[in-house]
Amino acid sequence: MKVAVIGATGRTGQAMLAELLKRGYDVSVLVRDPAKLGDTADKVQVVQGSSTDRSAMSQLVAGTDAVLSALGPTSKEPDLHTRTAKLLVELLPAHGRFIGVSGAGIDVPGDQKGPRDKVISFLIRKLGGSVVKDKPAEYEVFAASDLDWTLVRPPRLMDGQATGKIVHDAHKPGRSSSIQRADLGQFLVTVLDEGLYVRQAPFVSGG
Template sequence: MRIVVLGAAGRTGRVTVAELLRRGHELVAVVRDPERAGLPGEVTLVVGDVRSAEVLEQAVPGADAVVSALGPGPDAPRLHGEVAPVLRAVMAKHNVRRYVGVSGAGLTVPGDRKSVRDRVFSALMSRLPMVLDKAAEYQVWAGSGIRWTLVRPPRLNDEPAEGRVEHHAHASPRRTALSRADLALFLVDVTEDDLYLEQAPLVAAR
């Protein structure tokens, strides 16, 4: 597939790019600084701000899917909520219908059956800017007409991949951590196999 990757230069993005390339996909990455991105030469780079429709117009046409590993930072606390409506419009314009993104376990969506532990965690986190940002993103994709999936991981670490991920559409996994490498494997599986269409699976290490 031809896949557009957002957040490709981040810690999750890099391992996701590596796994997509390993499986033979053609990649286009939107980056702000190509010299610092450090991505493999076979990745086509589009330079600019991912919140810009003009920049996304250079990357999205002709893609089979968009995969996002974007994460909010101190300089962009509303990044997910700002990118989502722009990306949705560009994808709809060019008939690109598959989107897979990384959200967070603090987000609660209709139908959730979280454990007491995770309900308490989500309640404590619910007013934090990063959780509000991901809730805004969810509202954009829900009912958008795009075949979206928002993966909700817990605390991420840089441990090697184990290849075992517990995942449910609405129920809490037993563990509360996941490696970025295993998250990358799951993101690529979800993209290739059209898993969890219009759902936001909760994931963690098995």
């Protein structure tokens, strides 16, 4: 299976990319600076550009079976994820597979958040600024599309080694307020492998 990756040089993206290669996927990556891939550049097909560059994105997704994104937020482009989502909806075929990272503070229909998580979501909406508004808008773009999308919602991301212990659910957040990026990277690939949570935004956290 051929997979396209956006955000491969970030910390979560590196973990996800390593897991894809470990599981034997044929991978193409979109990067602004190929040098940031290091030795991994020899193991993937590299497309240089940004996720809002139509030409680069067209080249990236051509012939792919799925697109995975670990694109992080940036204050320089507060609507980056929404613009990227709109472009993917245009470029991918009907029922094309997309798996990306959102955030546990984002609310979607059907959520079963407890008081603590509701307060956290409220504070994020009030204090997060324009970058935080990008994620709900991204969700709305995918939800209105005909893609087979999944937006995974983790809590605070940590930089330790994988624990192999996570919990995930379509509607209810886990008790843990964090997850290792390495565990998240593995979970994103498992979502692809097992066809999990199609057209849903599951919560995932450390176990």
